[in-house]
Amino acid sequence: MTNEELMGITALNSWKLVVGRFDQGLAALTDEQLQTQVAPGKNRLFYLVGHLTAVHDRLFPLLGIGKRLHPELDETYITNPDKTIADPLAPADLRKAWADVNSKLTAAFEKFTPADWLQKHTAVSDEDFAKDPTRNRLAVVMSRTNHASFHSGQSVLAK
Amino acid sequence: MTNEELMGITALNSWKLVVGRFDQGLAALTDEQLQTQVAPGKNRLFYLVGHLTAVHDRLFPLLGIGKRLHPELDETYITNPDKTIADPLAPADLRKAWADVNSKLTAAFEKFTPADWLQKHTAVSDEDFAKDPTRNRLAVVMSRTNHASFHSGQSVLAK
Numbered sequence: 001m002t003n004e005e006l007m008g009i010t011a012l013n014s015w016k017l018v019v020g021r022f023d024q025g026l027a028a029l030t031d032e033q034l035q036t037q038v039a040p041g042k043n044r045l046f047y048l049v050g051h052l053t054a055v056h057d058r059l060f061p062l063l064g065i066g067k068r069l070h071p072e073l074d075e076t077y078i079t080n081p082d083k084t085i086a087d088p089l090a091p092a093d094l095r096k097a098w099a100d101v102n103s104k105l106t107a108a109f110e111k112f113t114p115a116d117w118l119q120k121h122t123a124v125s126d127e128d129f130a131k132d133p134t135r136n137r138l139a140v141v142m143s144r145t146n147h148a149s150f151h152s153g154q155s156v157l158a159k
Numbered sequence: 160m161t162n163e164e165l166m167g168i169t170a171l172n173s174w175k176l177v178v179g180r181f182d183q184g185l186a187a188l189t190d191e192q193l194q195t196q197v198a199p200g201k202n203r204l205f206y207l208v209g210h211l212t213a214v215h216d217r218l219f220p221l222l223g224i225g226k227r228l229h230p231e232l233d234e235t236y237i238t239n240p241d242k243t244i245a246d247p248l249a250p251a252d253l254r255k256a257w258a259d260v261n262s263k264l265t266a267a268f269e270k271f272t273p274a275d276w277l278q279k280h281t282a283v284s285d286e287d288f289a290k291d292p293t294r295n296r297l298a299v300v301m302s303r304t305n306h307a308s309f310h311s312g313q314s315v316l317a318k
Contacts, residue, residue, distance in 0.1 A: 001292065002163075003163040003273045003274065003277055004161075004162040004163040004166060004273075006277055006292055006293065006295070007163060007166040007167070007170075007273070007276070007277070007297060008166070009293055010293050010295060010297045010298045010301065011166075011170070011301065013293055013298065014298070014301040014302065014305065017302075017305075018305055038198070038316065039197070039198035039199070039201075039316050040198070040199065042198075042316055114162045114163075114166070115162065117166070118162055118165055118166070133160065133165055134165065134168055134169050134172055136165070136169065138166060138169045139169045139172065139173070142169065142170065142173040142301070142304075143173065143176075145301075145305060146173065146176075146177055146304060146305055146308040147308070149305040149306070149308035149309045149312070150308045150309065150311055150312035151312055152309055152312070153308070153309035153310055153311070153312035153313045154312045154313060154316060157197065157198045157201055157313060157316070
């Protein structure tokens with residue numbers, strides 16, 4: 001295996017590990033527990049699952065790897081704070097949306113060559129990317145992995 | 160720049176971004192605010208700063224890049240839960256320890272070649288590393304970056 005292939009796999013493993021841990025935490029919670037706030041007056045676990053699902057779903061167009069599966073989640077879980085808009089999906093459907101989005105993303109990342117990882121994401125112009133080639137897909141996936149870790153840290157406080 | 164160099168820099172940027180954001184949050188807090196718990200009955204911000212400093216300090220021997228700066232933090236902030244042992248450092252000294260550890264680590268990472276990133280860490284045997292070359296320094300740094308994000312997510316709840 002080449003160095004660049006090994007680096008891509010190492011980054012992919014990091015994504016899988018973080019998403020997998022959130023999966024485990026989610027599987028251990030009842031639908032009722034998903035209504036718990038992570039701290040008094042803060043987001044419900046349900047909101048965080050919706051938020052992470054919507055943010056990850058946005059990776060399809062951002063990375064140029066396909067169409068979104070759940071654009072209906074943005075208004076509730078990205079644009080607005082918790083409890084502003086009624087949850088658009090039932091708990092079982094949100095759990096399925098979370099799983100579907102991540103499994104489809106992971107399958108796409110598993111096929112990435114090093115050159116694929118280093119392609120520009122679609123929110124940066126050709127000109128800006130020429131100046132700064134670190135604005136690539138790898139940077140975006142690392143950023144989303146850290147974002148998922150950020151909210152995972154909050155989620156465990158609800159226990 | 161080669162693909163492997165670009166991947167190393169992208170990972171380094173992710174580390175810098177997460178540590179830099181935590182730095183900013185920390186700079187905005189008074190010493191008194193550092194005594195706040197992130198949620199009722201949970202860790203104090205002060206404990207989280209001590210914990211992240213100790214965990215990052217352990218990277219020097221784990222990555223084989225030098226001696227630890229603050230081994231005295233482990234018992235209070237890794238081995239034991241919050242409020243078990245009195246804080247060994249005054250707030251100003253803990254802030255300095257956090258800054259020193261991270262700036263020295265970042266300086267070391269900035270000198271890493273792709274081959275340096277892919278060297279084995281010191282907690283894996285030669286035999287196990289031969290079987291699984293993803294147990295490398297890059298994986299460790301990505302893991303610690305996600306760990307810092309995990310506790311950053313908790314820290315912002317104290318506001």
